């Protein structure tokens with residue numbers, strides 16, 4: 001969602017901020033803006049639409065400055081428009097504010113400020129922060145910010161500048177991400193690391209309630225009690241190049257092709273002497289106590305959770321259930337101290353997942369995060385964290401984060417199985433070997449990706465479609481369908497293959513595309529029967545199965561063959577053609593693949 005970049009240093013504010021905002025475009029936004037202090041004045045420029053609009057507008061405007069803040073806005077309060085874009089001024093234009101999050105009590109504050117004579121230019125919740133600071137300001141910006149924080153409620157990451165403090169940037173956060181980048185005679189703030197990776201790999205992750213006072217050569221951090229604190233400097237392992245397209249036309253296709261490597265790195269991180277090792281997050285004693293595992297996540301991460309549940313049940317003989325994070329905390333989840341609650345989130349910032357985590361913790365569960373982003377809010381809130389090794393995922397449509405989450409959950413299941421002695425050491429080693437064979441098998445499919453292009457050409461003008469599968473294949477169908485919806489805007493639904501005939505088959509017409517995943521050997525015959533029912537009603541069948549599976553191929557209009565693999569790990573292979581199918585369909589429809597409409601990469605509102 002919204003993205004913040006701030007800079008204080010020497011002369012480069014405009015360039016650093018605009019380049020940084022570009023790196024945050026993946027978060028999703030509908031307007032962008034910048035504020036700098038120049039010649040003792042604050043200049044704000046902002047534009048509705050893509051960052052490019054703002055950049056075009058700024059071409060002939062001299063904004064060279066030592067200090068500034070920038071923002072990409074994803075509208076919540078007030079439509080996307082120039083006036084609702086951030087930054088926002090106070091009344092005499094001495095203060096500028098950028099904000100990510102929601103000020104929940106903004107209408108009360110606004111009413112009060114209006115009564116005091118303040119005039120509001122926008123419909124946003126954020127503007128109250130600028131006017132409130134104005135009201136509380138008595139010559140010390142930091143002091144005004146601390147007073148303002150006592151009044152506002154909600155979630156926020158804030159970047160603030162004042163024209164009388166041209167060498168000082170103030171930032172603060174609560175329930176919204178914000179990092180401080182440590183430079184050499186220059187410092188940075190950003191919603192996410194890729195925005196500043198070009199300049200530094202050394203960062204502070206602020207804790208909830210922290211306020212920082214930043215100049216070119218000092219960073220002073222205070223906790224919520226206003227006590228000066230030393231936060232640990234974290235060194236980011238990601239490279240700047242990983243956050244660039246590296247010759248690919250889109251981040252999504254680059255990230256699809258990175259999966260063999262990211263899966264291998266994820267395996268390497270957790271396998272010691274050919275055995276999975278999670279002893280740093282789960283001791284044998286803790287494992288013995290676990291009588292239920294909850295897996296909680298949103299969207300694609302939820303689909304990874306479904307595969308995790310499958311592995312926990314099948315391999316580790318462990319009671320487990322998966323829930324959508326936005327539902328979890330409202331369903332009175334049954335949690336005991338013997339519940340292990342796992343929260344899966346690429347970004348580690350998804351508000352629904354974070355709220356569910358807090359709920360599980362409050363109810364006494366042992367909490368474990370699986371996330372891709374070091375220092376993210378979810379990683380800090382959970383009792384323990386396991387990091388996937390996907391590297392930065394920029395495209396809105398999640399691909400490599402998903403497969404690395406699945407691998408991590410499967411490895412964790414194997415680890416539990418071994419500790420619970422429901423798998424022998426030999427069986428564990430065999431499973432590990434199978435997982436290590438996956439990157440090569442994915443490469444096989446990637447090398448054949450050209451074969452998928454003509455299939456997507458046939459899909460591009462379709463309005464509706466279905467994805468079906470049985471057992472684990474149904475979980476993959478769900479993920480394939482979500483990918484297709486989010487980047488090609490074709491309405492698709494995923495069903496267990498046996499379920500369509502209970503109602504939805506009424507929607508099948510001649511030419512309706514149905515994507516079938518047929519990797520569960522013991523269920524294949526039944527899936528093929530379902531295909532026949534669909535074909536009899538005119539459906540166009542696109543299937544994914546083992547390359548030598550003639551039974552499936554012969555009943556399909558288009559067939560995508562993948563390499564052989566044990567049924568239980570097959571989702572890691574069968575999902576790849578589905579990712580490619582949605583990518584090429586999106587391309588053929590001329591959609592902005594990496595930044596599909598209405599979506600944000602990191603969803604930090606409920």
Ligand code: AGP
Pocket residue numbers: 298299300301344345346347348349350353396397398399486600601602603
């Ligand atoms: C994936 O393609 C989606 N864009 C979305 O479903 C995403 O997986 C979901 O919002 C969860 O995000 P997270 O993993 O960062 O928590």
